[in-house]
Amino acid sequence: MRSTTTLLQALFASSALAIQITHPKKNDVVDPSSGVEVTWSTVSTDPKSAHLVLVNMASGHTPYSKDLGAVDLTKGSVIISEKDVPNDSDFQFNFQSVDPLNQGILAQSEQFEVKNSDDDKKETTKSAAATQTTAAATLVTASDSAAATATSAAASSDDESSSSAAVSVSGASTLATVTGSATATASGTASATHAPTAAAGKVESGSLLALAVGLVAVLA
16 A cells, blocks of 8 residues: 555656647647747646757757757747758757756657748749849840841941942943943044045045146157
8 A cells, every 4th residue: 555655656746847848749840930839838846947949859860959048937838939940850849957956858849840931932032043144144145146136237238338339330340441442443443434535535646647747748
């Protein structure tokens, strides 16, 4: 009988510290960067304060432990805002005793997952920046292409103008040559036509003179 009573007393003593963390619950997804509400229940024999520690000591995960400071246990809840907590599962909140005579973990939450909205915002920002960079590069390429097309068109226009001018000059030269040849030919032909006529006149005059001289000699 006495042994049974002693056992019950021991069990009661061990349950005297009855702090229970009621939130976050198992497999909850929380965002410490936006704020996480931690809630708990206590009994009259529990200490009035304890340190709240965020930990991840699960096998296969990167170890993490950060003391978030002293918490007033009489309030029953607190909102924790913490930056730079890595995204991972199997995180837990622990209440750590501040009593030198009773050190250790007073209570432990169930395991939950951390997912930071800041990381999503960073990814969105990176994606938007990449899109803007691509759009800017495309715009620059289009501008370069348009400039190259304009330059090519201008060069073609200049070449066509130069060719037209060359044709005009060539045509003018040809016309001048043709005109000169025609003039020279016409002049030469006219000269040649008049030259035999003059020679024929001279021959006719000479013959008449010789005939007259002959008649005079006969009569004498």
